[in-house]
Amino acid sequence: GENVEQHPSTLSVQEGDSAVIKCTYSDSASNYFPWYKQELGKGPQLIIDIRSNVGEKKDQRIAVTLNKTAKHFSLHITETQPEDSAVYFCAYLFSGGYNKLIFGAGTRLAVHP
């Protein structure tokens, strides 16, 4: 089926702390998992992605982990800064039909100075 659960829906952290957002998907055949950041009034921005042949990928303060057996993937942001405040969406590439991305409901992250 086409479903991805994203938690938490809101997350509030102090500047410098870490933030973790988790997603669970249902399509066991999926092999591509991107994360997007959306600031108010703007389109989503691809910030990191991972494919099923690796379990972890890191890009500076952002990392993504993937557990294909459990069908979980997570976004980790370390040393958070106020400019990290935004809505974050996880997604996975649905393997059936037309290769469309299935999006989570989003996590509103607030980083307080």
Added chain:
Amino acid sequence: GAVVSQHPSRVICKSGTSVKIECRSLDFQATTMFWYRQFPKQSLMLMATSNEGSKATYEQGVEKDKFLINHASLTLSTLTVTSAHPEDSSFYICSARKDITGQGRGEQYFGPGTRLTVT
């Protein structure tokens, strides 16, 4: 880079008129583009998948005669909202999938969005 532009960024139109929104991939080819609609504080809702040179594929519940999609080239797709009504007011976002080539692996990039208000 991977830049997707969208025009216009904001449009206000009267009920019953039509509005066209353009989506361009500026520095890569995109055989496949997507059109989404987003309501306040909600996730992205896929409306249709647009393939260059062929008819768009619409999601269930999306009226193809109301939301006309044309994907005329590898870098341009347009969405026309016909006979717009106030309930069509929303944030419309396009997305382009980078063709799988030596430089692209199928990543999907979004435009900045178009805020449509129908009065």
